[in-house]
Amino acid sequence: MANQLRASSKYQFLKQRSLDLAKRIVELSNSAPPAVVALAHTYEDLEQYDSARLCWKKVLDDPLSKDYPKSYYSALHLYNGNSPEFVDGMKGYYADHGSWGALRSLIDIHRRQREHFDVAAELEELETLAALTPWNTDLLCNAAMRMLNAGEIDVANQLLDRAEQIKPERATIWHHKARVALQAGNLEVAVASLERELEIDYSDETEQRLLEMINSAAQQESFEAPYREDLAAIVARHPDDGSAAGYSLETLVRRAVIKVSPDSTAKRYYRDVVRLLNDEGVRRMARKGFGVRWGLQDLRVLSATILHIDGRTTNIPTGRGYSARVMEFPNLKVGDVIDVEYRIDDLRTSFFGTYFSLNHQLAPLPTVPTRESLLTLITDKQLPLKLHEKNLLGFIDKNTGVHQDGTTYDWAVSNIRPLKPESFMPHASELTAMIQASSYQSWSEFGDWWWNLIKDGITVSDEMADKVSELTDGLETKQQKLKAIYEFVTNEIRYNAWEFGVHGYQPYTAPVIFSRRFGDCKDKGILLRAMLSEADIEALPVLIMRSGTQALGARRPDQDLSLAMVEHFNHCIAYVPEQDGLAAQYMDGTANLTPLETLPFDDRGAQVVVIGPNGTERKLIPFKSAQFNVTEQLLSAQLDADGSATLDYVNNPYGSYDSRIRSTFAAGLEQNQETMRRIAASLFGAFDGELTIELPDVEALSTTPSFGFTGLFSKWSAVNNGVLELDASPFKDNMFNQYTNLADRETDVVMQHALTKRRQYNLVLPPGYVAEALQPIEMSNATGSYSWQMLIDGSTITIDEVVVVNSPRVAVADYSEFRELCRTIDDTQNLVIRIAEAN
Numbered sequence: 001m002a003n004q005l006r007a008s009s010k011y012q013f014l015k016q017r018s019l020d021l022a023k024r025i026v027e028l029s030n031s032a033p034p035a036v037v038a039l040a041h042t043y044e045d046l047e048q049y050d051s052a053r054l055c056w057k058k059v060l061d062d063p064l065s066k067d068y069p070k071s072y073y074s075a076l077h078l079y080n081g082n083s084p085e086f087v088d089g090m091k092g093y094y095a096d097h098g099s100w101g102a103l104r105s106l107i108d109i110h111r112r113q114r115e116h117f118d119v120a121a122e123l124e125e126l127e128t129l130a131a132l133t134p135w136n137t138d139l140l141c142n143a144a145m146r147m148l149n150a151g152e153i154d155v156a157n158q159l160l161d162r163a164e165q166i167k168p169e170r171a172t173i174w175h176h177k178a179r180v181a182l183q184a185g186n187l188e189v190a191v192a193s194l195e196r197e198l199e200i201d202y203s204d205e206t207e208q209r210l211l212e213m214i215n216s217a218a219q220q221e222s223f224e225a226p227y228r229e230d231l232a233a234i235v236a237r238h239p240d241d242g243s244a245a246g247y248s249l250e251t252l253v254r255r256a257v258i259k260v261s262p263d264s265t266a267k268r269y270y271r272d273v274v275r276l277l278n279d280e281g282v283r284r285m286a287r288k289g290f291g292v293r294w295g296l297q298d299l300r301v302l303s304a305t306i307l308h309i310d311g312r313t314t315n316i317p318t319g320r321g322y323s324a325r326v327m328e329f330p331n332l333k334v335g336d337v338i339d340v341e342y343r344i345d346d347l348r349t350s351f352f353g354t355y356f357s358l359n360h361q362l363a364p365l366p367t368v369p370t371r372e373s374l375l376t377l378i379t380d381k382q383l384p385l386k387l388h389e390k391n392l393l394g395f396i397d398k399n400t401g402v403h404q405d406g407t408t409y410d411w412a413v414s415n416i417r418p419l420k421p422e423s424f425m426p427h428a429s430e431l432t433a434m435i436q437a438s439s440y441q442s443w444s445e446f447g448d449w450w451w452n453l454i455k456d457g458i459t460v461s462d463e464m465a466d467k468v469s470e471l472t473d474g475l476e477t478k479q480q481k482l483k484a485i486y487e488f489v490t491n492e493i494r495y496n497a498w499e500f501g502v503h504g505y506q507p508y509t510a511p512v513i514f515s516r517r518f519g520d521c522k523d524k525g526i527l528l529r530a531m532l533s534e535a536d537i538e539a540l541p542v543l544i545m546r547s548g549t550q551a552l553g554a555r556r557p558d559q560d561l562s563l564a565m566v567e568h569f570n571h572c573i574a575y576v577p578e579q580d581g582l583a584a585q586y587m588d589g590t591a592n593l594t595p596l597e598t599l600p601f602d603d604r605g606a607q608v609v610v611i612g613p614n615g616t617e618r619k620l621i622p623f624k625s626a627q628f629n630v631t632e633q634l635l636s637a638q639l640d641a642d643g644s645a646t647l648d649y650v651n652n653p654y655g656s657y658d659s660r661i662r663s664t665f666a667a668g669l670e671q672n673q674e675t676m677r678r679i680a681a682s683l684f685g686a687f688d689g690e691l692t693i694e695l696p697d698v699e700a701l702s703t704t705p706s707f708g709f710t711g712l713f714s715k716w717s718a719v720n721n722g723v724l725e726l727d728a729s730p731f732k733d734n735m736f737n738q739y740t741n742l743a744d745r746e747t748d749v750v751m752q753h754a755l756t757k758r759r760q761y762n763l764v765l766p767p768g769y770v771a772e773a774l775q776p777i778e779m780s781n782a783t784g785s786y787s788w789q790m791l792i793d794g795s796t797i798t799i800d801e802v803v804v805v806n807s808p809r810v811a812v813a814d815y816s817e818f819r820e821l822c823r824t825i826d827d828t829q830n831l832v833i834r835i836a837e838a839n
Contacts, residue, residue, distance in 0.1 A: 018042055018045075018046075019042055019043075019046060022035075022038055022039040022042040023039060025038065025039070026038075026039050031058070031062070032064075032068075033059050033062055033064060033065040033067075033068040033071040033075075034068055034071050036055050036058055036059050036062075036071075037055070037059060037071045037075060039055050040052045040055035040056055040059075040075070043055060047461060047511055047512075047515070048461075048462070048463065049461075049463060049511070049512075049514070049515025049516070050463035050466070050467075050515065051463070052515075053515075055075075056075040057075075059071060059075035060075050117146075117150040119147070119150070119152055119155065122143060122146060122147070123143075123155070126139060126140075126143045126159075134166075135166055135167070137163040137166050137167045137170055137172075137173060138172075140159045140160065140162050140163040140166075141159075141160065141163055141172060141173060141176050143159050144156040144157075144159040144160045144163075144176055144180065145176060145179075147159065148179065148180055148183060151322065153180060153183060153184050153322060153323065156176075156180045157177075157180055157184075160173060160176055160177050160180065164177075169200060170200070171197045171200040171201040171204070174193045174194070174196045174197035174200070175193075175197050175207065177189070177193040178190045178193035178194045178197065178207075178210075179295060181193055182295065182298065182321060182347065183294050183295070183321050183322035184320075184321045184322055184323055185298075185299070185300070185319055185320025185321025185322065185323055185324060186320075186321065187214055187298075187320075190214060191211065191214055191215065194207055194210060194211040194214075195211065198211065206348075209348060210347060210348055213265070213347055213348055214347065223257070223259050223267060223269070223378075224257050224269035224343070227255065227257050227269065227374075227376065228271075228341070231273065231305060231307060231337070231339050234252055234253050234273050234339075235252065235273075235307065235337060237252075237372075238252040238253070238275075238371045238372065240275060240335070243369070244275075244277060244368070244369045245277070247277055247281075247368045247369060247418065248276075248277055248278050248280040248281035248284060248368060249274050249275060249276050249277050249278075249281035249284065249285065249365070249368055250274070250275050250277060250368055250369045250370070250371065251272065251273070251274050251363065251364060251365055251368065251369070251370040251371065251373075252273040252274065252275055252337070252371050252372065253271065253272075253273040253371065253372045253373075253374065254270075254271075254272055254273075254362065254363070254364050254370060254372070254373040254374070255269075255270065255271040255272075255373075255374045256268065256269070256270050256271075256360060256374070256375045256376070257269040257375075257376045257378070258358065258360075258375075258376070258377050258378065259378040260356050260377070260378065260379050260380055260383060260385070261380060261383075262380045262382035262383050263349055263354060263383075264349055264353070264354045264355055264356040264383060264439060265345075265346035265347075265348065265349055266345075266346050266356060267343065267345045267346070268343065268344045268345065269341070269342075269343055270340075270341070270342055270343075270344070271339070271340070271341045272338075272339075272340050272364055273337060273338070273339045274337065274338045274365075275335070275336075275337050276332060276333070276334055276335065276336050276337075276338070277334065277335075278334055279334065281334070282332045282333070282334060282336075285329060285332060285338055286328065286329055286330075286332060287326055287327065287328055287329070288326070288327045288329070288338075288340060289325060289326045289327075290324070290325055290326075290342060290344070292325065292344055293350075294322060295347075296346060296347055296348065296350055297344050297345065297346055297347060298320070298321065298343075298344070298345045298346075298347055299320065299321055299322075299324055299325065299342065299343070299344055300318075300320045300324070300342060300343040300344075300345075301318040301319055301320070301324045301327065301340070301341075301342045302318065302341040302342055302343060303315070303318060303339070303340070303341045304316035304317075304318055304327055304329075304338075304339070304340050304341075305338070305339040305340075306329060306332065306336055306337070306338055306339075307336065307337040307338075307339065308333065308335075308336050309333055309334070309335030309336055314331075316328075316329060327340070352449075352566060354383065354439065355439055355440070355566070356383065356385065356437070356438070356439045357436075357437065357438050357439070357563075357565045357566065357567060358377070358385075358435065358436055358437035358438075359434065359436055359565075359567060360375055360434060360435045360436070361432055361433070361434055362375065362392075362411075362413050362416060362432075362433040362434065362435065363416045363418070363432060363433060366418065366419045366428055366431075366432045367418050367419050367421060368418050369415070369416070369417070369418050370413075370415075370416040370418075371414065371415060372412070372413075372414055373411075373412070373413045373414075373416060373433070374410075374411070374412050374413075375409075375410070375411045375435055376408065376409070376410050376411075377408070377409040377410075377435070377437065378403075378406070378408050379406045379407050379408070379409070380405050380406040381405060381406040381407070382405075382406075383439055384439070384441070385437045385438065385439055386437065386438050386439075386440070386441055386563055386564075387409070387435070387436070387437050388435075388436040388437070388560075388562045388563045389434075389435055389436075390432075390433065390434040390435075390436065390560060391431060391432060391433045391434065392411075392413060392433050393416070393417065393433065396411065396412070396413050396414075397410075397411070397412040397413075398410065398411050398412075411435060413433060416433055419431055419432065420746055420747075422742060422745055422746065422747050423738070423739065423741060423742070424555070424738075424739055424749050424750055424751060425745075425747040425748070425749075425750065426557060426558065426747055426748055426750050427555070427557035427750075429557055429560075430557050430558050430560075431747065436562070436563050436565070437563070438563040438564055438565045440563070440564035440565070441564075442564060443561075443564045443609060443616050443618055444615060444616045445564065446564040446565075446566075446609070446616065447609060447611040447615065447616025448616070450543070450611055451611050451612065451613065451616075454522070454526055454541070455613065456509075457508065457509035457510055457526060458509075458510055458526050458529055458530050458533075459509060459510055459511060459530060460510065460511075460530050460531070460533065460534050461510075461511035461514065461515075463511070463514065463515065464510065464511060464514050464530065464531055464534065465534050467488070467514070467531070468485065468531050468534040468535055469534075471484040471485055471488055472484055472485070472535055477581055478535070478536075478537055478579075478580065478581040478582050479581065479582060481535045481537065482532065482535070482537055482576065482582065482596070483596045485528070485531050485532055485535060485537075486528065486587050486589075486596050487596070487701060488531075489524055489527055489528050489531065489589045490524070490588075490589055490590070490591055490592055490593075490594065491592055491593065491699075492517065493513065493514070493517055493518060493519055493523075493524060493527065493589070494517060494518035494519075495518070495519070495520065495521075495524070495589075495590045495592065508523055510526055510527050510529075510530035510531075513526075513527045514527060514531075520590075521571050521572040521573070521588075521589065521590050522541070522572040524572075524574075524589025524590060525541040525542070525572040525573060525574045525589055526541060527589070528574045528587065528589050529541060529574065532576075537576065537579070537582065538576070538577060538579055539574045539575065539576050539587075540574065540575050540576075540577065540610050540611065540612040541572055541573075541574060541575075541610075541611055541612075542572065542573045542574060542575045542586065542608045542609065542610050542611070542619075543568075543569040543571075543572055543608060543609045543611065544569060544570075544571045544572070544573055544603060544606045544608045544609075544621075545557075545559060545568060545569055545570055545571065545606060545607075546570055546571035546602050546603060546606075547602040547603075547605070547606070554601075554602055554752055555750045555751065555752055555808075556602070556604065556605035556606065556623075556750070556752075556808065557750075558809075559606065559607040561607045561609075561618065568607075569609070571590075571603075573586055573587065573588040573589065573590075573603060573608075574586070574587050574588075574589060575587075575608075575610050575619070586599050586603065586621055587599070588600050588603055591659065592663075592666070593659070593662040593663065593666055593698050593699065593701070594658075594659040594662065594701075595658065595659075595701045595702070596701075598655060598656070598658050598659050599621070600656075600659055601624075601629070601656035601659070601752055601753045602752075603621060604621055604622070604623045604624060604656075604753065605620075605621065605622070605623045605808065606620070606621045607619075607620055608620070608621055623753060623754060623807070623808055624655055624656070624753065624754065625754055625806075626754040626755055626756045626784070626804050626805060626806055627756060628654070628655040628656075628754075629654070629655035629656040629657060629753050629754060629755045629756065630653075630654040630655060630657065630755075630756045630757075630758065631651065631652070631653050631654070631657045631755070631756075631757050631758070632651070632652040632653075632654070632758045632759075633649070633650075633651050633652075633731065633757070633758070633759045633760075634649070634650040634651075634652075634708075634759075634760050635647060635648070635649050635650075635730065635759070635760070635761045635762070636648040636761075636762045636764075637716070637761065637762070637763045637764065638764045639716075639717065639724065639763060639764060639765055639766055639769075639835070640766055641719075641722075641724070641766045641769070642719065643714075643715055643716065643717045643718060643719040643724060644688075644712060644713060644714045644715070644716060645712075645713055645716040645717065646710070646711070646712050646713075647684060647709075647710065647711060647712075647713055647716065648708070648710045649680070649683070649684075649708045649709055649710075650694075650706060650707075650708035651706065651707055651708060652704050652706045653704065653705060653706075654704065655753075656752070656753050656755075658704065658705060661696055661698075661705045661707065662696070662698040662705050665695060665696050665698050665705070665707065666698055669695075672695050673693055673695070676691070676693045676695065676707065676709055677691060677693075679709075680709050680711065683730065683731070684713050684716060684730065685713055685715055685716065686713065686714060686715065687711045687712060687713045687714070688711070688712045688713070688714050689711065689712060690711070691709040691710065691711035692709060692710040692711065693708075693709045694706070694707055694708045694709065695707055717835075722836065722837065723834055723835065723836045724766075724769070724834070724835040724836070725832050725833070725834055725835075726763075726832070726833045726835065727829060727830060727831070727832065727833070728774065728788065728790075728799070728828055728829055728830070728831035728832070728833055729759070729761075729788070729799075729801055729828070729829035730761065731757075731759060731801075731829070732826075732829055732830075733757070733803060733825055733826070733829065734826065735803075735821075735822035735825045735826055736819070736822040736823045736825070736826040737826070738822075739751070739810075739818070739822055740815070740818060740819040740822045740823070744815070745812055745815050746812065747812065748809050748810060748811050748812060749809070749810040749815065749818065750808065750809050751805070751808045751809070751810075752808060753808045754805055754806055754807050754808055755803070755804070755805050756802070756803070756804050757801075757802065757803040757804075758801075758802050759799075759800070759801040759802070760798065760799070760800050760801075761797075761798070761799040761801075762796065762797070762798050763796065763797040763798075763799070764795060764796055765795045765796070765797065765835055766835075767795070768837050768838055769795070769835050769836065769837055769838065770835070770836065770837075770838045771792055771797050771833060771834070771835045772833065772834045772835075772836075773790060773792055774790050774831060774833060776788065776789035776790070777789075777824065777828050779820075779821060779824045781817040781818075781820065781821060782806070782814055782817055783805065783806055783807070783810055783814050783817050783818040783821055784803070784804045784805040784806045784818070784821050785802070785804045785821075786802070786803055786804070786821060786824055786825050786828070787800070787801070787802045788800070788801045788828050790833070797833075803825060
């Protein structure tokens with residue numbers, strides 16, 4: 001009956017009837033768990049997810065549910081995810097019933113919990129499942145794809161061969177065989193597999209198109225032939241004249257030829273010729289990897305040669321596809337020249353359809369010299385491109401020629417100066433010589449594309465409307481309503497990143513996100529828009545490059561958005577335009593435990609694109625001032641003559657420091673207490689006994705997440721001949737060595753954000769002891785300010801210290817002033833306060 005009910009709910013005219021029947025069955029069965037489960041499934045099919053969750057909860061709360069284990073564990077899984085209770089229950093259920101479904105659930109959980117892909121464990125689990133369902137080819141196909149993604153091509157082939165033996169008439173098996181063959185570089189097998197698949201399912205247009213493209217590529221002549229030259233000519237043109245002394249290697253030639261088709265697919269020919277100048281260069285070039293979008297692109301290494309310093313030549317075996325993704329160069333010596341030629345060709349268009357972009361870095365190794373970089377871009381008039389040049393310094397020769405089908409652009413750049421590594425320097429994207437291209441002619445065109453992709457999913461379900469009404473009940477202003485809805489989305493909708501496939505760019509629908517209670521950044525962005533619209537507040541999705549990534553070092557680059565390109569973004573937030581009762585503001589739906597007023601620091605300073613039904617607008621999210629990002633540190637110390645001290649420490653964080661502290665203490669009680677102990681030890685050294693700890697209330701977003709501790713620190717001050725010696729500041733910022741260790745710089749200093757650190761220390765001296773007074777220190781310039789002053793009142797010393805850095809970026813022109821500020825801070829903090837017995 002449950003299956004019939006679910007089937008009937010698929011038809012619009014039977015929706016209400018199916019729900020009425022399900023409710024009637026629950027009533028007649030006295031709410032038997034299987035009947036409630038059937039009702040929950042019906043609600044799900046009708047997209048009434050809150051009602052479904054209530055049903056799951058009813059099953060879990062019913063003591064009779066344990067008599068219906070299948071129903072109980074289904075409810076537990078769908079209501080409470082993969083909780084320990086669910087895992088333990090499924091183990092017992094499998095032990096009692098031998099259920100294939102229970103075993104599959106347990107294996108899926110174990111697979112997700114592994115830190116690394118384990119081939120042996122995967123195969124063992126596969127055999128356990130296959131023993132229960134020996135004719136299930138889906139098991140073999142899915143396992144094969146996991147093996148392929150892990151680089152285990154041979155194992156993937158073996159699994160698919162097993163599937164073929166079981167059910168050779170299944171098109172899916174041949175589909176997967178074609179993908180494995182493509183990644184292995186075996187086009188003949190790929191073609192044969194696709195042909196077999198299309199014999200079974202001739203209607204699959206995507207597979208037909210892929211087959212045509214592979215056959216077409218195989219028949220075409222080598223377009224790069226006119227651009228190839230002898231290695232001897234390259235080496236003769238660039239002799240080892242000592243100009244690159246001190247570097248590990250130098251690039252003699254970087255050649256790229258890119259031919260773009262009308263459908264936006266491209267063929268790419270590359271050649272890298274590199275000379276090894278010392279042992280570090282030998283180590284760096286022992287292996288070479290190739291960046292390829294597997295499944296979308298075909299890699300062919302055309303040639304790989306080592307020209308030894310003694311004149312001998314060694315040809316390295318080449319390959320194609322996934323097996324050629326990394327090449328080894330053995331027995332290298334200083335003075336050898338490595339020459340690699342390879343092709344990367346698109347097999348089909350990407351998710352973006354007819355979209356081509358280029359981010360070509362002219363110096364493949366930016367920190368070493370590049371003698372010569374050549375780029376040829378062959379375009380088609382049916383797909384016009386916009387071009388942009390960045391940081392093209394030195395000799396440049398540029399030519400443009402018209403051919404029958406479009407335009408050819410040639411760039412030749414000589415003697416590209418290597419980047420000089422400097423601490424806290426700007427991201428390489430700001431400094432390296434690059435040629436960019438995009439088939440989007442404007443940001444409006446790009447925004448229209450993305451809005452059309454997401455607009456149909458921005459709807460409000462009945463459950464969403466009810467939730468908005470609940471959240472805003474009794475609230476008077478729009479700002480209050482905005483805050484309530486924002487806190488619900490950020491804290492109650494779990495954040496999951498979907499950085500793959502279509503959902504790397506296209507969100508789920510707002511009702512689905514709401515019902516599932518999880519989503520990625522785009523999902524949260526459109527959910528905010530949908531729910532806020534119910535409160536008569538307009539919010540728009542915003543595409544942004546989040547700087548809090550490992551590659552960017554959590555520091556904001558100076559972004560260049562001259563061209564409309566998808567690659568400019570990796571994150572989505574929301575923007576509330578100025579409207580009745582509301583100031584314009586941004587909000588990040590992934591910023592869990594972050595107050596609405598405190599946008600995460602790694603969203604600040606970004607060039608963004610705001611997209612909505614009325615068009616696309618570029619904006620700049622401003623950095624917050626130093627007066628916004630404040631950490632206030634209060635320390636009271638009761639000193640003892642033996643150098644120990646009882647310390648009472650309090651930290652009040654604001655602005656960017658607020659969200660960091662909430663994130664730091666978002667774990668359980670024991671882990672938070674251990675975190676506090678580590679903080680105490682890192683600040684003040686070893687402590688005796690236990691600390692009295694005050695943890696922040698990270699969920700109270702309207703209050704400051706203050707934290708602190710009290711305890712005895714046995715060696716807080718040094719004792720020399722009965723004299724206590726304390727640093728002028730117990731907090732060491734280490735500004736000079738961290739930011740300004742170079743006498744001169746060629747690049748700006750880039751930090752995370754502007755900041756203010758306010759500190760006050762109250763020191764109570766041992767009885768009979770007096771302190772030597774130090775003079776106050778004041779300094780201020782364009783980059784920031786610093787003050788330190790000491791007040792002695794009997795046996796009490798009060799020290800006030802304030803550090804201010806005005807901007808997250810210090811220009812080269814202001815570097816000397818910043819260096820002076822940093823030196824003053826560090827020198828002052830290292831001064832010694834001497835405390836001795838009174839005469």
